[in-house]
Amino acid sequence: MKQIVRRLVALVLTLLLISFLIFVIFQIIPGDGAVSRLGTNATPEQIAALRKELHLDDPFFKRYFNWLFGLFRGDFGSSYKYDMSVAELIGGKLKVTFFLAMESFFLIVLISLPVGIFLGRTAKKPIGAALHVATQVCMAVPSFFTGILIILIFGLGLKLFIPYYFVKPENSFFGFLGCMIPGAFAIAIPKIAMVSRFLRTNVLEESRKDYVRTAYSKGAGEKHVFYRHILKNAILPVVTILGMTIAEIMAGSIVVEQVFGLPGMGQLLISSINHRDFPVVSVIILYMAFVVIVMNTIVDILYQCIDPRISMED
Amino acid sequence: MLLSVKDLCVEFRDKIAVDHVNFEVNENEIVGIIGESGSGKSVSALSIMGLLNDDAKVSGSALFDGKDLSELKVNERQMYKGKEISMVFQEPMTSLNPLMKIGRQVEEVLLLHPEVFSELNEEQRKAKVIETLQIVGLDHPEQIVSMYPHELSGGMRQRVMIAIALIGQPRLMIADEPTTALDVVLQDQILKLLKELNQKLHMSVLFISHNMSIVRNFCDRVYVMQNGHIVETGTPEQIFKHPKEKYTQILIASIPDGTPREDKDDVSDEAVLEIKDFSAFYPKKKKHFFEKGGRVCIVDHVDLTIHAGECVGLVGRSGCGKSTLSKGILGLLKDTEGAVIHHSKHPQMIFQDPYSSLNPKKKIGWILKQPLALRTDLTQDQKNNLVIDTVRQVGLMPEVLDRYPRELSGGMRQRISIAIALVQGSKFIIADEPVSALDVTVQKQILELFLKVQRETNIAFLFISHDRDVVKQMCHRIVYMADGKLSDEEERKEILDKDAPV
Numbered sequence: 001m002k003q004i005v006r007r008l009v010a011l012v013l014t015l016l017l018i019s020f021l022i023f024v025i026f027q028i029i030p031g032d033g034a035v036s037r038l039g040t041n042a043t044p045e046q047i048a049a050l051r052k053e054l055h056l057d058d059p060f061f062k063r064y065f066n067w068l069f070g071l072f073r074g075d076f077g078s079s080y081k082y083d084m085s086v087a088e089l090i091g092g093k094l095k096v097t098f099f100l101a102m103e104s105f106f107l108i109v110l111i112s113l114p115v116g117i118f119l120g121r122t123a124k125k126p127i128g129a130a131l132h133v134a135t136q137v138c139m140a141v142p143s144f145f146t147g148i149l150i151i152l153i154f155g156l157g158l159k160l161f162i163p164y165y166f167v168k169p170e171n172s173f174f175g176f177l178g179c180m181i182p183g184a185f186a187i188a189i190p191k192i193a194m195v196s197r198f199l200r201t202n203v204l205e206e207s208r209k210d211y212v213r214t215a216y217s218k219g220a221g222e223k224h225v226f227y228r229h230i231l232k233n234a235i236l237p238v239v240t241i242l243g244m245t246i247a248e249i250m251a252g253s254i255v256v257e258q259v260f261g262l263p264g265m266g267q268l269l270i271s272s273i274n275h276r277d278f279p280v281v282s283v284i285i286l287y288m289a290f291v292v293i294v295m296n297t298i299v300d301i302l303y304q305c306i307d308p309r310i311s312m313e314d
Numbered sequence: 315m316l317l318s319v320k321d322l323c324v325e326f327r328d329k330i331a332v333d334h335v336n337f338e339v340n341e342n343e344i345v346g347i348i349g350e351s352g353s354g355k356s357v358s359a360l361s362i363m364g365l366l367n368d369d370a371k372v373s374g375s376a377l378f379d380g381k382d383l384s385e386l387k388v389n390e391r392q393m394y395k396g397k398e399i400s401m402v403f404q405e406p407m408t409s410l411n412p413l414m415k416i417g418r419q420v421e422e423v424l425l426l427h428p429e430v431f432s433e434l435n436e437e438q439r440k441a442k443v444i445e446t447l448q449i450v451g452l453d454h455p456e457q458i459v460s461m462y463p464h465e466l467s468g469g470m471r472q473r474v475m476i477a478i479a480l481i482g483q484p485r486l487m488i489a490d491e492p493t494t495a496l497d498v499v500l501q502d503q504i505l506k507l508l509k510e511l512n513q514k515l516h517m518s519v520l521f522i523s524h525n526m527s528i529v530r531n532f533c534d535r536v537y538v539m540q541n542g543h544i545v546e547t548g549t550p551e552q553i554f555k556h557p558k559e560k561y562t563q564i565l566i567a568s569i570p571d572g573t574p575r576e577d578k579d580d581v582s583d584e585a586v587l588e589i590k591d592f593s594a595f596y597p598k599k600k601k602h603f604f605e606k607g608g609r610v611c612i613v614d615h616v617d618l619t620i621h622a623g624e625c626v627g628l629v630g631r632s633g634c635g636k637s638t639l640s641k642g643i644l645g646l647l648k649d650t651e652g653a654v655i656h657h658s659k660h661p662q663m664i665f666q667d668p669y670s671s672l673n674p675k676k677k678i679g680w681i682l683k684q685p686l687a688l689r690t691d692l693t694q695d696q697k698n699n700l701v702i703d704t705v706r707q708v709g710l711m712p713e714v715l716d717r718y719p720r721e722l723s724g725g726m727r728q729r730i731s732i733a734i735a736l737v738q739g740s741k742f743i744i745a746d747e748p749v750s751a752l753d754v755t756v757q758k759q760i761l762e763l764f765l766k767v768q769r770e771t772n773i774a775f776l777f778i779s780h781d782r783d784v785v786k787q788m789c790h791r792i793v794y795m796a797d798g799k800l801s802d803e804e805e806r807k808e809i810l811d812k813d814a815p816v
Contacts, residue, residue, distance in 0.1 A: 210408040216365055217403075218478065219395035219426045221388075228422075232413050308462040309412060 003304075007297050011290075018289045019071070022282045023064050031276040032056070033080035054080060067282075077279035081272065086279045089268070094287065095169055096264035099177060100253045101246075101291070103184035104191070108245060112192045113235070116199025120234070121226065123204055132200070138193035143252050147186035147259035154182065164261040183260040187252040191245050198241055202234035209233075236307055243299030247292045316341050316486055316518050317362070317399075322374035324357050324366065324542075331357045333542040334374070339486060344512055344519045346533030346550075348526060348565070350753035354542040355522045359488045362520075363401050364391050379485070396423045397430060400479035404491035406472035410463040416474055417443055417459025423482045430482075446481045447474070451507055468632075469500035473507070480511065487511075488520045493528065497632040498780050505532055524753060526569045527783075530554050538562050568758040572783035575625070575790055577769075585657055586742045586774045587620040587643065592652035594635075594642045609649060612638040614798035616652075622741065623772040627779065627789035635798040636778050640744045643776070658741035660685075662734070666747040668727035672719040678730055679715030685738050700737060707770075708733045709763060725756035732763065736771070744776045749784060761788060 034050040035042070051057050055066065070077055076086035119135070122128030138146075155163040161182055167175035206212065207230055215225045254266035265284050272280040304310050317339040324332040332354040339345045347355045360366050362376050362383065376383045378398065383391060400423075403409045410419060420443045424431040434442065440459070447455035450473040463471055472492060479487050489508065493501040505528065512519050523529050529536055530550045538546040538553065538561070546559045557563045593615055598608035613635045620626050630636050641647050643654055644661055665671040672681055682701045686692065692700070702712045708729040719727055728748060735743045745764070749757040761784065768775065779785050785792055794801045 210403060210405050211411040213365055214403065214409045214475070214478070215411070215422075217363055217395055217401045218423045218482075219392045219397060220422070221392060224426070229411050229414070233411070236413070307413065309464045 003301070007301070011293050011297065014293055015286060015289060016068075019068060019282065019286060020064070022285055023067070026276070026278050026281070027060065029276075033276045033278060036275045036277075037080050067279075071286075076283050079272075079277050079280050081275045081277045081280075086283050089280060090265065090283060090287075092168075093263055093265045093268055096180070096262055097250075097253055097257065097266070098291070099169075100180050100183055100187070100257065100262065100264060101249045103177065103180055104187040104249050104253070105242075105246060105295075107184055107188040108191045108195060108249075109242065111188070112195035113199065113238075115192065116196035116238070117203065117231070119196055119200035120203025120207075123200065132197070135193040135197050139190050139197070141190065143186050143190055144255045144259050146189050147183065147256050150182050150186050151260070166262060180260075180262060183253075183256050183262055186256050186259065187249055191248065195238060195241060195245070199234060199238050202237055203230060206230045206234045232306070236303070239299055239303050239306065243296045246295040246299075250288050250292060315339075316343075316379060317520070318377040319358070319362065320375045320377070322358060322361060322376065323372070324354070324361050325371040327369055331370075331542055332361070335539075335542070335544050337537050337544060337547070339518050339520050341485075342512070342516045342518055343535065344509070344521055344533045346521045346523060346529040346536045347539055348523055348529045348536060349539035350524060350565075350755065352541075353539040355539050356490050358539075359401070359490050359520065359522055363395060363399060363488065365401070393427065393429060396479075396484070397427045397482040398484055399486045399488065400482060400484040401488040401490065402472075402475050402479045402492045404494050406468050406475055406495060409475055410471055412463055414462075415459065416447075416461050416463065416466070420446060420459075420474065420477050420481055423478060427482060442481065443477075446477045449511070450474075450477045450480065451503070452477070469496055469503065472496060472500070472504055476504070476507065476511075480515075480517075483515070484517065486518045486520060488522070490522045491524070492521075494523070494525070498782075499631055501528075508532075526554075526566065526754060538565065564755060568754040570758070570761065570781065570783040570787050572786040574786050575788065581624045581790055582622045584622045585619050586622050587618075587657065587661075587776075588653070588655040589616055589618040589643065590653040590655070592616045592639075592642060592654055593650065594638050594647050595649040595651075596638075597649070612798055613642060616798075616800045618793065618800060620742065620774050620776060622774055623768070624791065625768060625775040625777055625789045627777045627785035627792040628795060629779065629782070629785055629792060630795035631780075634795045636795055637746060638798075639795070640746055640776065640778065643744060656742065660738040660740045661742045661744070662736075662738060662740045664728075664731050664735050664743060664745040664748045667751055668724055668731055669719075669751075671731060672727060674719055676718075677715065678717050678719065678722070681719075681730070682715065682733055682737055685734060704733045704737045707736060707767065709759075723756075724752055725759060728752060728756075728760050729763065732760075732767065736767065736773075740773065742774045742776075744778070746778045747780070748777075750779065750781065757784075764788060 032047075032051075034047050034054060034056060038046055038050060055063060058066070067077065076090075078085050079089055082089060115131075115135075119128055119131055122131070141149075151163045154160045161179075163182075165179055167179050169176040212225060212229060215229045220228070253264065254269060256262075257264040257266040268280065269284050271277075272284070315338055319335060319337050322332055322335045323330065335354070335358055337345070337347070337358075347358070349355045357366070357370075361370070361372050364383070366372065372384065374384070378394065383394065386394070410416075417440070421439050424434060424439050424442065431439070443459060444455040447458055452458055452470060452473050458466070458470075458474075463474075466474065472495075476492075487508075492508070493504050496504065508519060508521075509532065511517055521529065521533055530553075533550055536548065536550050536553045537544050538559070540561050546553065546557065546562045553562060554566060557566055592613060593611060594613035595609040595611055598610050616639060618626070628636055628639070638647070640663065642650055644663060645654070672678075679701065682704065683697060686697045686700065689697070701715065705712055705714060710726060710729055710733075714722065714726065714730070719730070722730065731748070748764075749760050752760060764775070764777075765788070767773065775788075777785060777788050779788075
């Protein structure tokens with residue numbers, strides 16, 4: 001319990017720090033939301049008026065705290081570029097990015113563990129060696145290129161799915177999830193390769209440890225030793241690695257959305273940065289940071305549940 | 315006859331580890347195999363248990379109760395492991411599964427042998443686990459079953475290992491260096507336990523060790539192994555009093571005999587080191603972030619003076635603060651009280667493990683020149699000459715300067731460690747268990763080197779060791795440490811003699 005409270009405090013502090021950093025960075029980089037919105041033909045008076053309207057001339061800390069308290073009230077502000085509230089602008093897109101990331105995370109967990117176990121158990125056989133090389137190839141290809149290949153081979157070639165077909169979650173939630181699967185695979189494949197290779201290495205390393213010899217000396221067979229002793233020890237470090245991939249998945253989803261034409265936050269984030277549309281960018285980045293930190297916290301707590309050597313109190 | 319090994323050969327890819335070895339273990343007998351590292355004693359034991367890797371080629375036969383183990387199928391052989399023959403390993407810290415509760419690990423033996431233990435229900439199994447933990451001398455077994463290995467000390471873990479090896483009621487227990495990783499007091503307790511089990515439960519023990527004095531006191535019969543051969547066999551009496559073979563004679567002559575050092579003439583009154591009312595602390599683990607950090611006292615008001623040319627032995631159980639004291643003397647600690655006054659320059663330290671304390675990527679010459687790197691008063695040529703002289707002083711040829719640490723044997727590496735300490739021309743050196751990782755014959759050579767160096771250079775040593783005979787032989791004076799306090803020499807005798815094995 002104490003552990004969870006401490007985690008929550010850390011989460012809030014981290015988000016505050018990130019919010020401040022985003023704010024500072026937007027002060028430093030050149031460019032102006034007002035200029036960007038009005039275009040190069042605007043008169044200085046027009047710009048000055050808009051700046052005033054957007055409170056861009058207020059002192060730094062006043063602006064920061066106004067914005068921050070707005071966030072706490074659930075008021076994310078309005079976009080500089082579009083005359084829309086940020087909540088409206090992001091709403092639907094956020095769902096796409098979030099579920100795309102979650103889908104690829106589940107694919108990574110579901111596929112990399114069995115593959116890694118298989119690789120570890122067949123390390124000395126030709127099939128294991130061949131698969132090991134294959135994972136290296138998968139790991140080396142960036143996910144946007146994997147995405148193009150998936151569209152070409154499985155979409156246009158084998159006609160297993162319709163490229164660029166998108167179902168809104170309001171119409172059919174499962175259709176929505178289904179149409180994002182190819183994209184989720186594109187993000188997941190390099191990570192699956194990485195995680196399963198990592199698990200393979202752990203399996204091989206653990207197999208050489210002394211406690212494995214002890215288990216054999218009790219009269220245990222190969223399968224018993226593997227599933228009762230080696231596996232849990234080998235999976236433990238993988239949990240940490242899985243937590244670390246979440247940030248990469250979020251980053252990867254922004255690129256892959258473009259490849260698969262998914263209406264996620266990727267496009268919006270890039271254009272908002274170009275237009276110095278601070279309210280939009282800040283919310284997207286804070287949201288991503290939130291997801292990454294929450295997922296990592298879950299992973300950490302999970303790790304403590306599995307590993308008795310780390311007590312919940314520390 | 316319980317176990318009879320005939321013509322056992324074990325071959326690894328490039329070398330023969332065990333070469334036509336024959337030995338026997340009778341019912342209710344404790345048989346010892348002694349030998350130095352690489353003599354094939356552990357490999358022989360592992361091959362009886364069928365625990366060698368696939369790349370080992372094993373031939374010959376191991377008759378257990380008349381049945382040839384080597385002819386059994388894999389699953390038939392599993393019925394013997396843990397039930398008829400069990401094994402205790404050297405490393406209690408790593409031999410238990412870190413993620414499994416102690417109770418489960420002990421109980422597993424019963425579950426793996428349903429042919430014998432299937433009539434036990436869960437409660438009876440639990441009771442048997444607790445009973446076995448009690449037999450091996452663990453207090454509060456009801457609590458221990460639900461603990462994890464990291465919550466137990468090394469000695470307790472080794473008892474758990476013995477419980478695992480015992481619960482199947484085997485007729486033969488193979489103990490491969492079961493006490494080597496433990497300190498003397500624990501060593502003594504574990505050996506007593508094994509002897510008791512042998513007498514009460516009529517269990518035979520095959521005891522593998524490199525420690526001569528343990529084997530001598532503990533075993534009914536002894537085999538001496540060298541380079542994969544058994545060179546001699548007999549009762550401890552025959553082997554230790556009247557060794558026939560040359561190798562056995564060398565081995566026995568190498569055992570430190572513990573004759574106290576007599577030459578006190580070289581010790582002057584001039585102090586090289588004065589420790590006055592010295593205490594050292596480690597920060598206490600904080601419960602939460604804002605708690606004010608407390609501290610734990612590791613070294614507690616220690617006074618010690620070491621004179622020029624004197625060798626002082628420091629003895630104590632593991633965890634008593636020996637290493638912290640030596641770090642404190644060298645100024646490597648942050649939180650200390652009291653005074654450490656050095657009357658000489660460049661105090662040095664020699665470490666226990668000659669394998670990991672030398673940088674594997676650098677040549678010996680580079681490693682030896684490193685302590686001189688900051689010296690501006692010497693020219694390059696002078697430094698080179700100094701290094702060559704030091705290498706000669708520790709009994710090596712200057713050619714080693716061009717080698718990497720991995721190309722040297724353990725004894726040669728420890729000589730290099732000594733040379734590193736000597737090259738600065740220090741007058742005071744701390745040697746932390748400098749010979750405990752070495753085989754007896756090498757140990758003897760290194761101890762002789764220490765004595766020779768000390769006589770030649772009049773260096774003062776603080777010699778840390780847990781081997782009472784080594785310390786007696788090496789040191790003019792012995793101090794004993796317990797719970798961070800140094801006791802005076804009066805207590806020495808009692809404490810050192812208490813740890814005599816069995």
